[in-house]
Amino acid sequence: MVSVYIAGPWKCRDQARKAKQAFEEAGFKVTSHWIDEHEDWDCEDSAQKQAIQDIEDIINSDVFVILNLDFSDGKATELGFAYGLQLPVILVGDRTRNIFYHLPGIIKVDTIEAAIAAVREL
Numbered sequence: 001m002v003s004v005y006i007a008g009p010w011k012c013r014d015q016a017r018k019a020k021q022a023f024e025e026a027g028f029k030v031t032s033h034w035i036d037e038h039e040d041w042d043c044e045d046s047a048q049k050q051a052i053q054d055i056e057d058i059i060n061s062d063v064f065v066i067l068n069l070d071f072s073d074g075k076a077t078e079l080g081f082a083y084g085l086q087l088p089v090i091l092v093g094d095r096t097r098n099i100f101y102h103l104p105g106i107i108k109v110d111t112i113e114a115a116i117a118a119v120r121e122l
Contacts, residue, residue, distance in 0.1 A: 001027070001028065001029050002028050002029070002062050002063065002119060002122075003028065003029040003030070003031050003060060003061045003062050003063075004023050004028050004029070004030050004031065004032075004061055004062070004063045004064075004065055004119060005030075005031050005032050005057055005058045005060075005061035005063070005064050005065065005078075005082065005087075006019050006020055006023070006030055006032045006035065006065045006066075006067065007032070007064065007065070007066045007067065007074075007075040007078045007079065007082075008066070008067035008069055008072070008075055009067075009069055009070040009071070009072035009074070009075060010034075010072065010074060011070065012067065012069040012070055013034075013035060015067060015069055016032070016035045016067060017035055017036065018112070019065070019067060019092075019112045019115075020032065020035050020036075022112045022113070022116060023065075023112075023116060023119075026116045026120075028116075028119065031057040031058075031060050031061045032054075032057055033053050033054070033057055034050065034053070034054055034057075037053075054074075054078060055081065058078060058081055058082050058085070058087070059085065061082075061087065062087070062088075063087060063088045063089075063090065063119050063122060064078070064079070064082035064083075064087045064088065064089045064090070065089075065090045065092060065115050065119070066078075066079055066089065066090070066091050066092065067092050067093065068091055068092060068093030068094060068095075068096070068097060068098075068101070069093065070097075071097050076098055076100070079098070079100060079101075080100065083100070083103060083106075088105070088107070088119075088122050089103075089105065089106045089107065090106075090107045090108075090109060090115045090118050090119065091106050091107065091108045091109070092109055092110070092111065092112060092114075092115050093110070095108060
């Protein structure tokens with residue numbers, strides 16, 4: 001089973017949940033614990049545990065999908081990590097807000113359905 005990490009802005013978790021549901025219904029495993037399990041971090045220990053979990057989730061995925069819904073330092077950091085691991089990257093949305101969305105090999109699509117189709121083609 002192909003596993004997918006979905007990255008997106010924290011404040012857009014509702015849209016990330018919809019994307020997760022669509023990927024799971026299409027038969028993929030979603031490794032992104034942040035979507036349903038993380039809470040607002042209020043101390044150093046909590047922040048560190050959640051960051052480590054996100055890194056482990058990316059390492060345990062086959063494909064990295066990034067939802068470009070709004071600005072987010074977190075998703076930008078995760079993109080760099082995934083790209084460095086040479087994971088296939090699928091960008092859902094415009095190539096705005098970050099110069100690194102223009103890196104070679106990043107697949108740009110407009111919708112979650114198109115992202116699911118792109119993952120199937122990999």
